[in-house]
Amino acid sequence: MKALVLAGGTGSRLRPITLSAAKQLIPVANKPVLFYALESLVAAGVTDIGMIVGDTADEIRAAVGDGGDFGARVTYIHQERPLGLAHAVLVARPWLGEEDFVMYLGDNFLFGRLDGHLERFRADRPAAGLLLTRVDNPGAFGVARVDPGGRVLRLEEKPRRPESDLALVGVYLFTPEIHEAARAIRPAGSGELEITDAIQWLIDRGRRVDSTVISGYWKDTGTLDDLLEVNRSVLEGVRPRVEGEVDDDSEIVGRVRIDPGARVVRSRVVGPVVIGPGSTISDSYVGPFTSIAEGCRLEDAEIEFSIVLAGAGIRGVGRVEKSLIGKEARVERAENPPKAHRLLLGDHSRVRIAP
Known part of the structure; x- marks a missing residue:
């Protein structure tokens, strides 16, 4: 299994810091958020990592290098503009080939190991596997509706009337079927190719998409309040x-x-x-x-x-x-x-x- 780590994006919600720095390299407990993602993947046995980079590519390369310090091998994949997560999958298609992969958003922070999630995915091999967590404000996230067995029935990106309180965590597991879906969808109103639309395309065609509701701590560190909260949580230990x-x-x-x-x-x-x-x-x-x-x-x-x-x-x-x-x-x-x-x-x- 390969990993696709997204380390592009503009970090507009953390300006002016991100006018001169990559948001994924802002430290919590004096270590860049991105490093926690890389360490988590390597601990789960995923060491072949493709990293999506954009305008801050030089800074990301300088910090991560070839991945050897993490026990990984990192290949850099340039995305001209941040046009959505599904677009990142399309850009990485030549490198991903026909292998299963885990996609990890480099500015997300997840407590807990990935091993068990990856083992279940390898054993069951649905078209996609999602990690979900319960949130108080689901309208700010991609939201999933699932059946009692955890099969995903419907996804929506930042819905006005959320059908559940289950938000997508920034870690996704995919088989190569996601490539067909990413090619088939059209840009959303934001102009981006949303990964939720690609996964919904799979669901609409009867492909199985499974989910696991995590009980551990997860945060998107895209805002100051969330960044400080992650810093607090890491410092607790x-x-x-x-x-x-x-x-x-x-x-x-x-x-x-x-x-x-x-x-x-x-x-x-x-x-x-x-x-x-x-x-x-x-x-x-x-x-x-x-x-x-x-x-x-x-x-x-x-x-x-x-x-x-x-x-x-x-x-x-x-x-x-x-x-x-x-x-x-x-x-x-x-x-x-x-x-x-x-x-x-x-x-x-x-x-x-x-x-």
Whole structure:
């Protein structure tokens, strides 16, 4: 079985961060979201991976390389424009050949192993296998209606009147039958070739499409709130480890990982928190569910429930929360202070705010 990982797309909901960075490489717990997908596939025994890339291809290639660091072999497949998931399947058709494959959206995060799902698919070999999860707002997703045995009867993409609360998770299992379906469908109103339309084409022609409702955690990290929530969930499992320096005037509470070369001086850090290599935290408070990447500097600052990217600096600022601070960004004290701050800053940006 091969894997097709989608790492194109514009990440419009995370702008301005994604104006200068691939959304799949935004880190949670200081590791790019895309890396979790690759590790999950390799752990399930799928090591031949085709990666759909677009405008951020160079950045993705630089981060992933040939896949050897993950125990995989990665082939890059260029998609000129993000014209839908079914279009990505068409673009990858020459590489996929006649093999079964798992399609994994590179900006999705799924807790739990894939092994069992892949084994059932190989044993039963339906035309397609879907992972579903129950959501509170099904109208924001592709939604499935299934029979009591899990066979999928109908799919709709972001329906106005959802027929169920079962949303499609961004992991799909396909036999080569999906290629015929992808060629047969026409663009949706969005102008894209929707994978839900291709799967529905199979259903309408009597092909079997099975599903499994997962109980584990899944998130599409396409928005700031979802990204912070995934960061929170991953940090829940962080193992405390101090490999950097912590002075006697600092307090470390709970699950905190301090990487080599990082320094904590006259500060209080309350986990779960990760602090990347070479970062310095001085005269500051770092609260729960915060990940600080490499080479950052916090001075006389307070932050919690946030993600700080490489090389960023925060100085003389009161409580920052629910924020994503871009690479090399600067957050500094200003006059006429507001009482709270919530930030989404692009790479190399500079902002002056109140303490």
